[in-house]
Amino acid sequence: MLGDWIQAVTGSLFWEYRRILLFGLATNFYVFLLSAVLAMAMGLLACLARLSPLRAIRWCGTFYAELFRNTPEYVLLVWVHFVPPLILTLLLRTRINFSPLFSAVVALGLASSGYFTETFRAGIQSIPRGHVEAARSTGLSGALTFRWVILPQAVRKMLPEALNQFISLFKSTTLVSLIAVPDLMYQVSMITQEQMRPMPLYSGAAIIYFVIILCLSALVRKFSEGWRAVGRA
């Protein structure tokens, strides 16, 4: 029993495989970066749609955000990996496969973009109408008002929330191992199959993610306090 506990926390197995595991962690960050870009782009588009004066476009934006906010990430991941390639294959009559990395980025990006839509919208709508009217009445164009009056304030308002979304997104990147993207969890399960010693590896992986995410969220908390203070001044 005691031996088990000691084995659970010692890192010798980790040290042996450090190259592979580090590469896995780098893959996590790589998937995170790519899907974060996709999530922000799609989130911004859907948010603009939700703020559009046309009801039909507004409705599309709402539908988009609700759809992706309510789909479990794993279900979306599996769906994106298997269904669209098959539909494209049927339509184009040539065999099409998505690489695991591509599916992972698309699925996580879409899932996260639903949340970003709401975050962006809340940020933009928190700007009092009077600011827009004042800017317009001084002769600024619509685009300039957006660029110089709404955006700087909105970004400050939505930054803490957006940073938390990024952390959730990073947490979800662990799921990509399920469609064989070689991230940290994938490498851990591969090494486990080779060594038949799941305990130290899975405990180690849990501790690594714990430390990384704890540091990230501490940073976010520190930054958001600063940003809130600036916003108030």
Add this chain to the structure above:
Amino acid sequence: MGMLQRILWNNRGEFLEGLLVTAEISLIAIAVAMAVGLVICLVRMYCRPLRWLALLYIEFCRSTPIYVQLMWVNYVWPELFGWPQSFFAAGWAALALQSSGYLAETFRSGIEGVARGQREAALSTGLSPFLTMRWVILPQAVLMMTPSLMNQFLVVVKSSCLVSVIAVPDLMYRALRLTSIWFEPIEILSFTAFLYVAIVFALSAAIKWYSDRLRSRYA
């Protein structure tokens, strides 16, 4: 249409049973998470010497991805603690682990949200600390934390599809198995995704409606 009928309608029993397992594991997980979260919250608030332990627990639950926790519980706990011995138990234990950390913080903010004066007034009228908790603080705190509690249930339902990875026969597991039997991922996976979206959307709409009603009635 024939295809849809052949695959979806003829396997409706599979989908229904999967849904039942999903519901079952989510309900068990949220119930356990509430119990554990309450204990952790009380330790964090009222038990000075163990406070750091409760904080570490909360941070661990909240800062580790659910999939990592699931794997950890499934592979490591049986060796460390001799439990859980079944995949189903590992599934709800992992879901509960994640949620208990969030719920501990929800409970704390609910209890701390009740104005300090209320507690002092109750104590000064001669109520014991326990009775104060039971009759003054809890009723108000419960009202305040009900919406976030229900949202946490939504999170549990959403993450519950991951238990299919450790062979718990929930909706997702059955969908993947049917896919490998019939080789018709378009129909089966799309229908499964639709089911999940519909369930989560209906739940979140119900939660929103109920929280609005609570707010308009009591606040």
